[in-house]
């Protein structure tokens with residue numbers, strides 16, 4: 001099973017994970033500030049979990065994938081600092097608690113500790129690719145949010161995601177347990193959709 005085959009096989013779930021009213025509202029500038037703020041704070045919590053997940057993955061990785069995962073960790077560290085400065089700018093508290101979907105996503109990533117390496121690496125790719133595909137739908141983004149759209153659509157990020165896809169393809173080429181791969185992919189697609197739903201629903205509060 002190749003990474004892109006997962007997208008073909010689960011096209012509807014993937015579409016729902018990467019197309020959302022939240023992103024349309026980022027694109028046309030109509031997003032409610034509460035929804036944006038909620039997303040930012042929750043994504044900061046998420047990113048901390050993702051950094052920890054990648055750190056555990058690094059410990060499992062074969063020599064050939066170490067540099068790629070280290071680059072991921074460096075990017076996650078920069079992303080956390082960037083979120084901290086954005087929170088300052090927008091006067092948001094990053095100490096607000098993680099909401100249930102964010103907690104569930106963190107638990108999912110924690111659980112990957114017990115997954116086979118190819119499944120965990122595919123997951124790292126799918127998580128990053130979901131954001132690339134999602135934010136692409138908001139391009140170029142209204143001026144207010146353009147910087148956010150650029151963060152997950154710029155050429156360097158696209159290259160990184162492409163490298164992850166190749167590494168995941170190589171790891172999966174000798175891995176037989178398709179069911180496990182499908183299950184993790186579908187969990188990610190669902191959690192991504194729920195994450196957008198969560199942020200979007202904050203507009204109603």
Ligand SMILES: Cc1ncc(CO)c(N)n1
Nearest residue numbers: 043046047127128131195
């Ligand atoms: C919810 C979510 N998915 C993926 C990424 C990509 O790192 C992110 N920052 N947040």
